[in-house]
Amino acid sequence: MKEEEVINLSKKFNFNPLEVIPLKREASGREYWRIINDAKETIILCYLDPNEGDHENFINISNELKRNHISGVDIIHHDKQAGVTIQEDLGDKDLISIFNDDNKKELIERSIKLLIKLQESEIKNLEEFSKEDLINQMSLFDKVFCQKFLNLASDKSINDLISITIDKLYQHPWVNCHFDFERRNLVLDKNNHLTVIDYQDMKKGPIGIDMAGILVDHYFEADISNIKSFLNFFSTNVKSEYSDDACFEFTRWGCIQRNLRILGTLSDLYLTKDRSFRLKDMPLILKNLIKMIPEEHSSKLFLEQEVQPLLSKTVEQL
Structure with missing residues (x-):
């Protein structure tokens, strides 16, 4: 994805971006971006071309991990048609x-x-x-x-x-x-x-x-x-x-x-x-x-x- 596309998607989901930062691209084709708004709040946008796959497994397993008290990723928003999930920002301490x-x-x-x-x-x-x-x-x-x-x-x-x-x-x-x-x-x-x-x-x-x-x-x-x-x-x-x-x-x-x-x-x-x-x-x-x-x-x-x-x-x- 281009930076402009990420900015437009962020606006679509009512998270007004001050800055967008590319994080990584996985072998699966998933792209991760950190989005910072004017209140200095951050979220992670994950994009996967809908023609290459979807986020359904990730969302279902996230819910199951939470049910089992295992720390996973909180999903804030999902747009299947756009191929996007908005996730909490866990930071950079991998x-x-x-x-x-x-x-x-x-x-x-x-x-x-x-x-x-x-x-x-x-x-x-x-x-x-x-x-x-x-x-x-x-x-x-x-x-x-x-x-x-x-x-x-x-x-x-x-x-x-x-x-x-x-x-x-x-x-x-x-x-x-x-x-x-x-x-x-x-x-x-x-x-x-x-x-x-x-x-x-x-x-x-x-x-x-x-x-x-x-x-x-x-x-x-x-x-x-x-x-x-x-x-x-x-x-x-x-x-x-x-x-x-x-x-x-x-x-x-x-x-x-x-x-x-x-x-x-x-x-x-x-x-x-x-x-x-x-x-x-x-x-x-x-x-x-x-x-x-x-x-x-x-x-x-x-x-x-x-x-x-x-x-x-x-x-x-x-």
């Missing part, structure tokens, strides 16, 4: 912005507690990820990331990895799955409450996908020792009884599904819509994927020797 060595442990533990509450709550009318959904998402890694983005021939080890991953995920517990539970989507609000955002894709899914989201971060190299330490914290706080080893396996295979999917999705967004804003993150996403794949699996060697050097070279040239 966990990426405020994360440091001094607060890292506390913030991850708070995030884990929030994740547990999210997983254990009754969220009504949630759909379930299908096996086809999860497989197709991972297959983007081979079909788009390798073959189209890197111009690299397919390798059977990747198809085998996808097959093993889907089998493992169906052996794991299924819970409420945010599907992008990472520091970008966790915000400390004005009252210092940890708040979850961008949950429109939530469904019932494998427990490890969100565990991987917060513990196998896209912006830090994965540290297995630290991951296991935080998984011990998870296992001691969750109601169900899971061993530390089981929690690591949940996270391992959740990470593999997640990172294969994200590398494929980011490549597709670049190739089809010229969205390059996350390409710089891809080498570390791949590196963490490699680290989480079991040592004995043949895909590890293919990714290290063939894919990793080619990705680094490709990103440098873009």
